[in-house]
Amino acid sequence: MSTVPFVTCDLLDDNPEKNIQVMCPSLDGKFFKSYGGRKSFGGQVVTVKCFEDNSRVKELLATNGQGKVLVVDGGASMRCALMGDMIAESAVENHWNGVIIYGCVRDVDAIATLDLGVHALAAIPQKSNRKGLGETDVALSFGGVVIQSGQFIYADNNGIVIAEEALVQL
Template structure:
C-alpha cells in the first residue's frame, strides 16, 4: 500500500478524522498500512486480540482499545506472526506491545503507545467489533484506517 496520510488529509479533508493528542510508536516491519477496521476492547487481557488475529484478515486492520495501559503487552511476536500468516495489514493498539525486535522483522504494521516486557493476562475478557474511542476519534467496525509515520486517520469509506 503506497500512500502518505498527509496527502490523504489534503485530498479528502472533509472525509477524514485525525487521531490526536497521543504519542504513537511504530514497531512493525511496515511503516505505512491501512485497511478496513475490526475492533477489540480489552484491558490488560489479550485473549480477544489473539482470537481475532487468528482469523482471516486480508485487507483489515485491528484497532484495539487497551485503555491506554502500558503495564501489560497486548501483542508480541507469536500473535503478530499469526496475524501475518492470516493476511492482516496491521494492528493499532491504544496500549503496549512487546518483542519489539521481532516485530520489526515482520511484514505487518504495529503501532502502539509503547512497549513493556510483561505479557498479558488471559481471562477470556474483552469485546469484539464494537465502537471504540481514543485520541478524539470513535472507530466503528467497517470504517477505514490509514497509518504511517505522520499519524493515524479514519474514514467511512476507502480512500485508495
C-alpha cells in the first residue's frame, strides 16, 4: 500500500495561518470510518451529490483521478451503498487517491485490500439503484464544513481536513 507523508494533526499545527476546515467527527451521531487499504490519503477534491444512486460515482471513478479524491454527499443514507468493490477497483485502476462518502459502502473486506483511501459512515450489503441521477462539481455541506471541487482534502485516522491550497506534495 502507498504511504502518504502527512498526519492531519501536523497539517493543522504546521499551517496556523491558513484557512483549514476540520470536519466534525460526529454530527447528529454520524462518524466516518476508514474502509480502504490506504489509511491516510489526500488530494484535489472532485465533488458529487447523489442520493441512493451511484451512477455519477461510478462514472467519475472510471476517469483519470491522478492526485484526486472524490467527495460524495449521499445525504447520509443508511439504506444502500454508493460504492462497492468493483467501483473501488475502477478507482484504483484510474489512479484516484481516495473516496470520502457521506453515506455507505459495501464489500468492505475487498475494499480493505485495495490501495485506495476510503472513508464512509457505514457499511451495508444493499447496492444502490442506477437511474443516472446526481450532480457533479457542486458545493457540498456536511460534517460542519463546506467542500468544493478544486479544494484539497486530507484524511487519516485522526480525521478529515479541507484547505484552499495544497498543504503537502502527494
